Amino acid sequence: MLFMMGLNPILLGVTALLIIATIGTASFLSMKTRPVFIYGLLALMVGIYVGFALIAFDSAEFVTRSVLSVLMVESLAALVFLFAGLAVVNSDRPWLLGVLLLSHGGVDLLHLLLDAAHSPDWYEFLCLIYDAVVGVAAIWLLSEKTVLDPAERNPETASSQ
Numbered sequence: 001m002l003f004m005m006g007l008n009p010i011l012l013g014v015t016a017l018l019i020i021a022t023i024g025t026a027s028f029l030s031m032k033t034r035p036v037f038i039y040g041l042l043a044l045m046v047g048i049y050v051g052f053a054l055i056a057f058d059s060a061e062f063v064t065r066s067v068l069s070v071l072m073v074e075s076l077a078a079l080v081f082l083f084a085g086l087a088v089v090n091s092d093r094p095w096l097l098g099v100l101l102l103s104h105g106g107v108d109l110l111h112l113l114l115d116a117a118h119s120p121d122w123y124e125f126l127c128l129i130y131d132a133v134v135g136v137a138a139i140w141l142l143s144e145k146t147v148l149d150p151a152e153r154n155p156e157t158a159s160s161q
Contacts (some may be wrong), residue, residue, distance in 0.1 A: 007122040016128045022130075023137045035094035038138045039085045042097065045104050045131070046078035049111070049119060056118035069132065070118050077107060098138030105131030 020142055021042065053074040081100060088096040097110050108128035111119055 007125060011122060011126060015130055019130055019133050022134050023141075026138065026141050034142055035097055038094075038097040038101070038142065039089045039160045041134070042081055042085050042100055042104065045101075045127070046081045048123075048127075049107075050074045050078050052119040061065075088133075095139045095142040098135050098140075098142055101131050101135030101138055103134060 026037055029037055035124065050071075053071040056062070057071050062119070081104060084101055085097060088094060088100075105128050108124050108131060110116075112121060112124040116124070
């Protein structure tokens with residue numbers, strides 16, 4: 001069934017490589033830059049679906065209510081994800097960005113189950129896999145506690161020394 005959706009072993013392999021590259025890159029970043037990297041991924045993910053909606057909007061001979069509705073729904077969903085991500089990117093709970101990635105996987109699943117005409121089925125399936133694996137890894141990577149230097153623990157004592 002997956003091969004009928006346009007999915008092939010090359011796409012699966014590319015997705016696996018992207019997952020490995022994303023997790024590897026995030027693991028080498030400092031704890032200060034990891035949340036920004038994960039937020040950038042989230043922005044890219046929601047932007048792709050808005051892009052699919054824009055392509056459907058642009059290629060329509062005439063604008064129908066359904067084409068306009070898809071663009072509005074995708075744009076609204078993107079804004080919700082972006083603002084939620086902004087709320088936690090610099091908070092003391094950056095692991096919530098991983099939860100947002102997992103939530104985006106839920107959006108992928110909805111696209112797949114509702115047979116969204118504006119995005120290809122193979123993309124929705126691969127994005128679902130990517131979001132699930134990278135989301136779990138992001139929760140783990142953003143939950144790590146770093147050993148702080150005594151000066152970083154209490155900046156007031158560092159400035160008085």
